[in-house]
Amino acid sequence: MLNAFQEGVVVVVCVNLIAVLGMSVLTGFTRLFSFGNAGFMSIGAYTAAICSVQLRLPFPLAVLCGAAMAGFIAFLLGSLTIRLRGDYFLISCLGFGECVRVLFNYTKGLTGGANGYSGIPYRTTAAVAFFCAVLAFVIAWNFIHSKYGQSLSAIRENEVAAAANGIDVVRCKKMSFVFSAIYAGWAGGLYAHYLRHITPALFNLGKSSELIITTVLGGLGSLTGSVLGTLVVQLLPEFFRGLAEYRMLFYGIAVVLVILVRPAGLYGYREFSITGAVRFVRRLGKGDGQDG
């Protein structure tokens, strides 16, 4: 149905989308910035790979273990760092992400060190990745529109008022952090079973910033915006393969442009709605009729 190239594109987009959705909940809805989510992806990828190769667990279970492990580590880390404010929290995440990378470089016996971990079976087909991405979106959507999700938005808007109205701010923030880590771990597990060979350098600071940039581009506080952002960030480089070296440069320019022109991101706080789109198209149609 799809050739290898198309299949690869679908998998990469879907895997990144899952990680970005987690980021969107954390950054877009709770306003916590993490530059360490690639670290959680890495934990998810290695855990899933080891479960799959060494422990011979079936693929879904291996990915589940990867996601659970990432969530568990986030819970421990969050217990220590979630009370930090603004930039300090961001820095602690950045440090964590780098620590994970370096750690996996050193643990040669378990992870293969810098050479990477190979022999992972190929399981993440385009269909599997797509199914997971849809599932991830549905879960995130329901989470955001649940009572918990509303509490997160309240914390984003005004932490003092949120606490005054009976929201357990620390618990909610930690929950959002663990949620994003589980998503990152999930994405990492899938990614490992697509690449079949993973190295710690795949999940470096560049990857973390890519996740953040995608979320900001799509719009903080919009899940559909995150989908759009992922499509833009992942697909555009495919069309401009020759310029791949300049990828980070374009990210930089894109972020500056968004900040200047659309500070709320491509979608801002709104969600894409089909009725809204239909209304927009109708209005366009009417406009044409009058002009013609």
Next chain:
Amino acid sequence: MSELLNVSHISAAYGGIRALRDVSLTIGEGEIVSVLGANGAGKSTLLKCLSREMRITEGEIRFAGRPLAAKPYAVVESGMVIVPEGRQIFTKLTVRENLMIGCCQRRDKEGIAKDEERVYTLFPRLLERRDQYGGLLSGGEQQMLAIARGLMARPKLMMLDEPSLGLAPIIVSQILDILKDINSGGTTILLVEQNARKALSISDRVYLMNVGSIIREGPAEAFRNDDSLVNAYLGG
């Protein structure tokens, strides 16, 4: 009248600077009690201590016969809610979403629906603006929303920090009237104000604060008739 809140000999400090010294007060069920005082008297600090946003260094707070819970969210759960200074509404959430945050700990759907209706009866303006963003409301409407949001937790005791701040006198009077209505519905009210005369007009009892201590207390009539006191400490 049974005692709802009992604050005994509490002190609090910002760093090394003592902001509250040996403050004691009691509030009976169904009362409206005002804490008055000039800028820097420690009124807001007192409320921060009561909502557990700030730690007390000495003393004890008891609410409804038990020691007060230690965390802000647990205080709300136990039935004590604060309407913070400067309104602090959620500007990018709609009016209705703001109200729903107010009852985020409750699970009784019917009770919530009933309270929402009650809040709209008290503040018809909020019903008109139900689906607008909080940030689009006028100052007075935002204050109404902040009070309404507090009510959604169905508190036994509602504490308000300067609800008159930055509002036109006529709106202040409206809001105080509504506070009286809320009180007659069974909610005890602790009002912290600089606007002394207005606050006196609806209060049962008054505490007067100056530089971190309570310097006088008594029924509101005594204060209403004592112009020298009002002029000396309140300038109202």
